[in-house]
Amino acid sequence: MTVNLIRRREDLATALRALEGTVPAPLARLLTLLGSVLTIASCFLSWTWTDRFPGDLTVAGYPGGLQVLTLTAGLLLLLQTLSAYQLRGLGWLAPAGQTRALRLLALGALAVTWYTLGAISGELGGLANLEPGGFVAGIAVLPALYGTLALPGDRREATPAQARPLWQELLVIAAIAAAGLYVFTYGIETEYGELFVGFLLVIGFSAGAYAQAGLLARASALFARRRPWASAAAFLAAAAFPLTQSSEQYANLGVNILIFATVALGLNIVVGLTGLLDLGYVAFLGVGAYTAALISGSVFSPFRGAHVPFLLAALIGAAVSVVFGVLIGAPTLRLRGDYLAIVTIGFGEIFHIAVNNLDGKSGPKITNGPDGIAQIPDVSIFGFNLGSAHQLGSITIGRFANYFFLMLIVTLVVVTVFSRAGNSRIGRAWIALREDETAAEAMGINGFRTKLVAFALGASLAGLAGTVSAHVTYNVVPTPYVFAGSTAPNSAFLLAAVVLGGMGTVSGPLLGASLLYLIPEKLTFLQHYQLLAFGVALIVLMRFRPEGIVANRRRQAEFHQSDIPAQAAGSEDSVSLSQAGA
Incomplete structure (x- = not known):
């Protein structure tokens, strides 16, 4: 055939x-x-x-x-x-x-x-x-x-544009x-x-x-x-989006797209830069969300007396996610390939089962099981309540527009961290491990420690986004934190966003997440055929653009080696390995 x-x-x-x-x-x-x-x-x-x-x-x-x-x-x-x-x-x-x-x-x-x-x-x-x-x-x-x-x-060949x-x-x-x-x-x-x-x-x-x-x-x-x-x-263009909206419906879509895109960018560190196939990454988003729900003053939280300010709650959520990332990564990151993927799927399922069972019947009453933690109060930063509408001249900035601005700042932080880390010494070590772990370790890179740093950093970024997600949705339930499901985000969604958008790039996962979140929202008949749609999209992409919609130059060169002289490609690999091990 x-x-x-x-x-x-x-x-x-x-x-x-x-x-x-x-x-x-x-x-x-x-x-x-x-x-x-x-x-x-x-x-x-x-x-x-x-x-x-x-x-x-x-x-x-x-x-x-x-x-x-x-x-x-x-x-x-x-x-x-x-x-x-x-x-x-x-x-x-x-x-x-x-x-x-x-x-x-x-x-x-x-x-x-x-x-x-x-x-x-x-x-x-x-x-x-x-x-x-x-x-x-x-x-x-x-x-x-x-x-x-x-x-x-x-x-x-396009001639370079003259400087203007x-x-x-x-x-x-x-x-x-x-x-x-x-x-x-x-x-x-x-x-x-x-x-x-x-x-x-x-x-x-x-x-x-x-x-x-x-x-x-x-x-x-x-x-x-x-x-x-x-x-x-x-x-500035992204910040202007809520100002163009007269309906909270589309501002709400924008907030959720930013949350989804930010988590996908964190996963891009693990998958795109380091080459670790993590299929349970959405659990770190859940860790951040549940942490914020427990300490932000919800009446359904067992710690209802604790009402931590949002900025501190965001740091705590990221820190708890780092702890979980280290605890999961330390015993598993010595595995490679399919074995690592199986273990990360197991971690995701364990998290989902655990939060379902911590309901006071099957286990301690912490997460309220399937009912989740509801009535999470709105964020208040320096007396500015994001749950209330505010006037900017003749423009009304509603609740979801406020959270859009907050999430935009979080996204900016995540993009900065990703860019700085990817261009640093540790970033070059991640890329070297992705290309050839054995050769990278032979050049002096500590493979286990380097991968653990990537795992922990990716977990912290997902946890940070999770703290905002908990306040946006008012409640946290176990349903979204699975490998594949009918609602976003889940691990399959996140991985597809990274692969379709372009691994190792900043704008790729942002674009991929936007498309994958909007398509089920706009095309309701696809909600029960998401995995089928992902499979078809991946097949088409592998055939016509295997490096993703937004191509990383290095990965584009790898997928089109016939267009590059072999000597040049080999010298580039040697330079990358030597810089990573330096």
Whole structure:
């Protein structure tokens, strides 16, 4: 079966290459231009006769719902096509070549358009529910796709962007941060599943197109050159998110995404940097949450007389998680590979069973068993109660917006710790152990102690996020702290976020966690098929981008060794090992 799939893929690639040059390049560009214009125009026609399909696609002259996404895909394709004509001011859109970017943008327009037409037909009961505008839209994208497939390949090495004056580069960074905020806000505010799927299609194909065009590489180089400014812009854009919300529903989603992403970033130390397969990591989040619930003044806590200030409770939660990390890691980290994974799954299950049994019947009454610890009071920092709404001019900042700001600060702390640790001597030792533990120990690295530090640090970051999580949810119950379940976060969710996002990077787990938390929230039918969805996503990712959505340069080089001279790759490994053992 695998051989047949490979042959079919090769046959498809051969057929696509055969289309190149079937028409002259000027005609192919003209077809692409006309197709993109027709796609845009079709969005101003009525696609269906009834408003029973969400988004109301019955109005001519005013795009709505999924039509807006088709319009966006058409505009992006038109802009990229115009840059192929070497128009003044648009040449920067394709430093690494136009053809592949145009093909992906055309495929994105085709995908979102035909998905919309299929959804209309499926939900309303057949093609008879399509208006002529819908058929026009479905046909309009075809000449654009054919035109891009007929274009000759022009892949080339992107020339490095010239350094610009500081104010210009800061303006570009601010524009990118604002665009990221808009995209995230649009995605989180999608009101129905069909719109969210269309959003993912447009974003996915557009991101792939701009990666092929070389724009993402240039943006990455700009961020590296202006790292402090880029970090500040990203933080300010994230901080502006709650101010754009008039509903607490989406602010609540934002808080939970930050909690999930922060814990995934802590797991990235263990899995991404050190190469330890920890499948019970969510238990450390539970340790922090239960610690905060026990000492924060809940009337259901056996220590109800203890009401520790939040800042101290956060430190205690992180410290208790470190203790558990050391207690679990000390006897188990001498194991490797599958054996370590089995032991960590066992630790996660032991934690889940223990908090279920500490109910006063099966054991001491500490966690109240399945009922958990409820009525955890809101955080109060220096007299500022995060549970109350506050006014910022004409903007009302509600409870979840307050916690979003708190969690954003925690995330900033975790990102700083991850970045500093990853670039330090201990971080290089983690990477050396991940690559080859035997060779690393031969270079003088104490493997057991180094792995234990990674385990403890990762546990502390999860415990820190858990202390905030306890106050956000008002109660702590054992249900989420399992390997796999219907609610996030759990260990399978966290591991998938790290692998899908990109191991060893900062932005990878943040992006992966955001996607994996939003998808079940927006697509409710997936809640019972999460593991199936994860499996399919991992298979697709292993085939097309094994280094993850956001690639660590080193891991990208490992997965694409055929593109790198063997001598250069070998010298890089030697340098890393010598620096780690120094």
